[in-house]
Amino acid sequence: MTMIELVGLGKNFGALWAVKDLDLAVSAGELFGFLGPNGAGKTTTIRLMVGLLRPTTGTAAIAGHDIQQDALAAKRSLGYLAQTPLLYDRLTGREFLRFIGGLYDLPDGESDARARHLLALMELDDKADDLIESYSGGMRHKIGLCAALLHRPPVLILDEPLVGMDPASSRRIKDALLGLRDGGTTIFLSTHMLEIAEQLCDRVAILDHGQLIAVGTVAELRAALTSQAGTSLESLFLQLTQTETQD
Numbered sequence: 256m257t258m259i260e261l262v263g264l265g266k267n268f269g270a271l272w273a274v275k276d277l278d279l280a281v282s283a284g285e286l287f288g289f290l291g292p293n294g295a296g297k298t299t300t301i302r303l304m305v306g307l308l309r310p311t312t313g314t315a316a317i318a319g320h321d322i323q324q325d326a327l328a329a330k331r332s333l334g335y336l337a338q339t340p341l342l343y344d345r346l347t348g349r350e351f352l353r354f355i356g357g358l359y360d361l362p363d364g365e366s367d368a369r370a371r372h373l374l375a376l377m378e379l380d381d382k383a384d385d386l387i388e389s390y391s392g393g394m395r396h397k398i399g400l401c402a403a404l405l406h407r408p409p410v411l412i413l414d415e416p417l418v419g420m421d422p423a424s425s426r427r428i429k430d431a432l433l434g435l436r437d438g439g440t441t442i443f444l445s446t447h448m449l450e451i452a453e454q455l456c457d458r459v460a461i462l463d464h465g466q467l468i469a470v471g472t473v474a475e476l477r478a479a480l481t482s483q484a485g486t487s488l489e490s491l492f493l494q495l496t497q498t499e500t501q502d
């Protein structure tokens with residue numbers, strides 16, 4: 256079953272096509288990596304997918320619901336972590352999650368129980384009753400991730416979820432994402448960290464100048480590009496995006 260479907264998706268800002276004629280389908284239970292250099296159009300694509308931007312061309316559908324035509328059903332089906340999460344600094348972490356639970360019509364008891372579980376998972380327990388304004392950058396990302404997971408959406412869309420995470424947190428979040436994937440959640444994440452794509456992702460897409468230049472498993476991309484066994488994703492990525500290599 257296709258859980259994320261982009262058809263002819265495009266967005267221009269004046270003369271610049273940040274995303275151009277993108278076709279992509281992600282199946283249920285896939286952990287999909289979205290790679291590309293700075294300015295490739297990853298965040299723009301994600302913002303189109305979650306309904307924060309209106310496409311210039313084409314459509315995006317989540318769990319079969321068009322994000323523009325059937326926005327509420329599509330948004331109920333997805334959890335989203337922005338590259339820079341929008342939080343409420345004057346709420347505590349726990350209050351913020353209760354507020355988010357309310358947006359998704361979760362009963363308070365259920366919302367609080369899930370929040371406790373997620374706060375423990377992200378090791379935010381001892382910060383849960385502090386104002387978000389006192390959180391570090393990594394903690395802000397973690398509370399944003401808790402908020403994205405709270406309503407247990409079938410589709411998770413995460414823009415650079417592991418940026419700024421210390422190694423232990425990164426490990427916990429990776430394990431949590433793999434656990435969710437194994438439980439059937441579809442996960443779409445953008446990352447600069449190529450080793451994350453290699454470790455975690457069932458398939459990856461590489462975006463450059465707003466266009467897809469490769470889609471497949473890391474092994475398939477490797478096979479298509481080179482006969483050298485064991486070529487790192489990094490060198491493939493650099494080949495594909497034609498960045499000068501220094502080694």
Ligand SMILES: Nc1ncnc2c1ncn2[C@@H]1O[C@H](COP(=O)(O)OP(=O)(O)OP(=O)(O)O)[C@@H](O)[C@H]1O
Binds near residue numbers: 271293297299
């Ligand atoms: N609101 C906007 N107005 C004008 N140009 C924009 C806007 N948003 C993005 N762009 C441009 O669109 C292109 C793609 O940006 P985008 O943020 O999608 O890239 P990205 O792949 O997420 O990059 P990064 O890896 O740095 O996060 C860039 O050239 C950017 O300057």
Ligand SMILES: [Mg+2]
Binds near residue numbers: 297298414
């Ligand atoms: Mg981005």
